[in-house]
Amino acid sequence: MVTRSSFLLSITRIFTWTFLLGLAVVVLYPLLWMVLNGFKENAELFGNPFALPVAWNWENYVDAWNRGVDNYLMTSVLVTITSTVATVFISAWAAFGLTRVNIPFSRTIVTLILGGLMLAPTVALVPLVKLFQSLGLYNTFWALLILYTAFRIPFTTFLIRAYMIDLPREVDEAAEVDGASKATTFWKIILPMCKPIIVSTVILHVLFAWNEYLFAMVFTSGTEMQTLPVGLTSLMSKHGTDYPVVFAGMAIAALPVVLLFFAGQRYFIKGLADGVGK
Amino acid sequence: MLLQQPSKTASGAGLVQPVPGRRRLRRPGARRDRSSSGRLSSVRLRSFAWVLPAVLLLGSFVYLPLLQNFAFSTLEWDIYSGRQTFIGGDNYVKLMQDPVFWSALGNNVLYAVISIAFQVFGAIVLAAMIEGIRSDRWRRALRAIYFIPSAISLTVAGLLFYFIYEPNLGMLNYVLETLGLAAWAQPWLGQESTAMLAVIAMSQWQGFGYSTLLFAVAIQRIPSELYEAAALDGIGPARRLFHITMPLVREMSGLMIIVTISGAFQVFNEVMVMTSGGPNNSTQVLGTWLYRNGFVRNDFGYAAAIATVIFVVTLGLALGQLYISRKRRVEW
Numbered sequence: 001m002v003t004r005s006s007f008l009l010s011i012t013r014i015f016t017w018t019f020l021l022g023l024a025v026v027v028l029y030p031l032l033w034m035v036l037n038g039f040k041e042n043a044e045l046f047g048n049p050f051a052l053p054v055a056w057n058w059e060n061y062v063d064a065w066n067r068g069v070d071n072y073l074m075t076s077v078l079v080t081i082t083s084t085v086a087t088v089f090i091s092a093w094a095a096f097g098l099t100r101v102n103i104p105f106s107r108t109i110v111t112l113i114l115g116g117l118m119l120a121p122t123v124a125l126v127p128l129v130k131l132f133q134s135l136g137l138y139n140t141f142w143a144l145l146i147l148y149t150a151f152r153i154p155f156t157t158f159l160i161r162a163y164m165i166d167l168p169r170e171v172d173e174a175a176e177v178d179g180a181s182k183a184t185t186f187w188k189i190i191l192p193m194c195k196p197i198i199v200s201t202v203i204l205h206v207l208f209a210w211n212e213y214l215f216a217m218v219f220t221s222g223t224e225m226q227t228l229p230v231g232l233t234s235l236m237s238k239h240g241t242d243y244p245v246v247f248a249g250m251a252i253a254a255l256p257v258v259l260l261f262f263a264g265q266r267y268f269i270k271g272l273a274d275g276v277g278k
Numbered sequence: 279m280l281l282q283q284p285s286k287t288a289s290g291a292g293l294v295q296p297v298p299g300r301r302r303l304r305r306p307g308a309r310r311d312r313s314s315s316g317r318l319s320s321v322r323l324r325s326f327a328w329v330l331p332a333v334l335l336l337g338s339f340v341y342l343p344l345l346q347n348f349a350f351s352t353l354e355w356d357i358y359s360g361r362q363t364f365i366g367g368d369n370y371v372k373l374m375q376d377p378v379f380w381s382a383l384g385n386n387v388l389y390a391v392i393s394i395a396f397q398v399f400g401a402i403v404l405a406a407m408i409e410g411i412r413s414d415r416w417r418r419a420l421r422a423i424y425f426i427p428s429a430i431s432l433t434v435a436g437l438l439f440y441f442i443y444e445p446n447l448g449m450l451n452y453v454l455e456t457l458g459l460a461a462w463a464q465p466w467l468g469q470e471s472t473a474m475l476a477v478i479a480m481s482q483w484q485g486f487g488y489s490t491l492l493f494a495v496a497i498q499r500i501p502s503e504l505y506e507a508a509a510l511d512g513i514g515p516a517r518r519l520f521h522i523t524m525p526l527v528r529e530m531s532g533l534m535i536i537v538t539i540s541g542a543f544q545v546f547n548e549v550m551v552m553t554s555g556g557p558n559n560s561t562q563v564l565g566t567w568l569y570r571n572g573f574v575r576n577d578f579g580y581a582a583a584i585a586t587v588i589f590v591v592t593l594g595l596a597l598g599q600l601y602i603s604r605k606r607r608v609e610w
Contacts, residue, residue, distance in 0.1 A: 008514075012514075012515060016407050016410070019407070020407060020408070020411075020420055023404075023424070024420060024423045024424070026483070027423055027424055027426060027427060027487070028423060030438055030439075030442060030449070030483075031426065031427075031430075031438075033438075034434075034438050037441075045447045046447050048452070049447065049448070049449045050452075090331045090332050091332065093328060093331065093332070094328060094329045094331070094332040094333075096328060097325065097327075097328020097329045098328070098329065101325050101328055102322070103322075103326060103328060103329060104322055104323075104325075104326075109329050109333060112333065112336065112337075112341075113329070113332055113333065113336060116336050116340050116341075117596065118592065118593050118596035118597070119340060119344060119589070119592070119593070120540075120543075120544045120588055120592045122544055122546065122564075122565050122568060122585060122588050123344060123347055123585045123586075123588055123589040123592075124339075124340060124343035124344050124585075125343075125568070125569075125572065125581075125585065126350055126568075126572050126578050126581050126582050126585060127342075127343035127344075127346035127347050127350060127582075128339065129572075129573075130578075131339075131342075131343060131346075146335070146339060147339065149335060150335040150336060150338075150339035150340055151339075151340060153336060154336070154340075157332060207429065210431065211430075211431030211432065213431070213546070213547040213550070213551075214546050214547065214565075217550070218569075218573065228431075228433075229431050229432075229433035229434075229547075230433075232433055232437060233433065233437070233550075233551060236437060243441070243447070246437070247441075250434045250437055250438060253430075253431065253433075253434050254430040254431070257429045257430060258426060258429055260429075261422075261426070261429040262422070265422060269421075269491060269495065
């Protein structure tokens with residue numbers, strides 16, 4: 001009896017490991033293929049897809065960089081950083097006001113801000129294009145900054161507010177007794193205490209802004225203003241026959257977020273759990 | 279500058295000093311006094327500065343366009359003159375009679391169903407398998423590896439799979455030929471029968487790690503005594519999965535099902551990158567059909583009508599999600 005169940009157990013274990021490792025290969029191999037193809041000559045691509053590159057051509061990566069990826073990357077970095085800072089500060093600011101300042105109609109305001117969570121960006125797309133055209137902001141950096149900030153405020157405020165609610169009131173009261181203003185309490189006391197959730201929201205926003213496609217595609221055109229995701233598709237359509245350069249461009253686009261993920265894995269997981277778990 | 283305003287407000291209220299122009303002297307303890315909330319004093323008005331940036335941005339760029347969308351959906355836009363004519367519900371009538379709209383809606387539903395199978399139920403089983411591993415290092419490594427595709431953008435993943443499905447240099451057909459299954463090799467994205475499934479398959483590859491990670495976190499919260507007791511009673515891993523893990527991550531599953539369906543109705547990026555809705559509109563989803571009508575054919579009114587359908591579906595699901603999380607909060 002004991003031997004039979006331990007035999008079954010080891011069978012289960014072998015099956016589990018085979019499955020888990022097999023799945024890891026299915027995930028990793030396409031990514032490896034992408035990076036390796038970035039080093040190949042065009043003709044090599046049509047041979048054995050599992051072959052290693054004959055020579056390691058860094059030129060494809062340099063080529064991709066010079067054919068616009070440098071611009072796309074700069075735009076992506078700029079839009080990601082500015083919209084992250086704007087979103088997180090405006091959201092933390094609002095979350096503080098909603099949890100620690102006596103604001104008239106605060107329930108209505110909470111509903112208004114968090115209600116934005118329920119709205120899909122696609123729904124507002126057509127009027128937004130008209131609006132940005134009339135504001136003269138179409139195809140500018142401002143369009144993406146404003147959209148990325150406005151559409152992510154609900155989610156970011158939701159997370160920071162949930163965290164701030166749980167912070168003890170005594171902290172504020174102590175600060176108040178010491179004569180600190182609300183703003184000082186926010187900057188010097190509450191914001192530093194919110195560091196874990198701030199890190200999570202920063203990571204979640206960076207991931208969003210770096211990868212966003214719909215707005216970037218509709219609101220920008222031309223190498224100067226396009227972000228990486230849209231830039232890659234134009235690289236593809238412009239140099240569609242020069243596949244290794246496209247592969248190199250994709251690898252360049254993927255690398256920063258993968259590194260960010262491994263660098264901040266702990267916060268990352270916590271952030272994602274906060275995002276859905278709350 | 280805006281950031282400075284509340285500081286004045288609050289410090290004024292914090293210091294117990296009679297400020298000229300203010301009628302009532304407030305002691306710190308009396309500040310939350312309900313009786314004072316009837317009148318909007320300048321102090322209380324200034325407290326709006328905390329939420330003003332958020333409310334202004336949301337009002338102008340989220341809510342206003344949303345309302346405009348309903349108005350747009352009742353108009354016919356002349357592309358050349360830019361003139362708008364009110365046509366009432368005609369765009370919706372047109373929608374009901376548009377076969378591509380229905381097939382797009384069907385594709386969204388297919389997307390949702392397959393994603394629930396893989397990214398909710400598949401992910402629970404996978405997360406349970408991972409959390410069953412004894413080595414902490416392996417657990418962490420596997421979770422991280424599975425997550426990588428979710429960190430890279432859908433655009434990169436979509437382009438990557440465009441090449442994997444490509445008949446001449448793609449990996450998939452090569453693998454099939456190597457395995458002696460040359461007969462199965464086909465132009466995956468190039469024919470109507472397989473294109474949609476190929477796009478959805480890519481999306482599962484890209485997204486399963488994300489939900490697996492979330493379920494893994496949920497499973498970690500289950501007290502380990504439950505598993506230990508079950509193991510002592512000789513209950514096997516499969517029964518533990520069905521009788522302990524699944525019931526205890528039920529709320530998370532409910533939430534994930536709704537998030538997944540809602541996501542499936544907003545699909546745009548991967549379809550756009552891989553097929554642009556082709557061949558022969560077989561991979562159109564609501565998002566891409568909206569884009570095509572609005573920005574390729576410049577039929578803004580019709581695009582707005584499609585947007586309304588997306589709005590109704592996603593809002594309905596979001597309210598359902600709210601209901602579930604409310605219920606859960608009461609249970610806890």
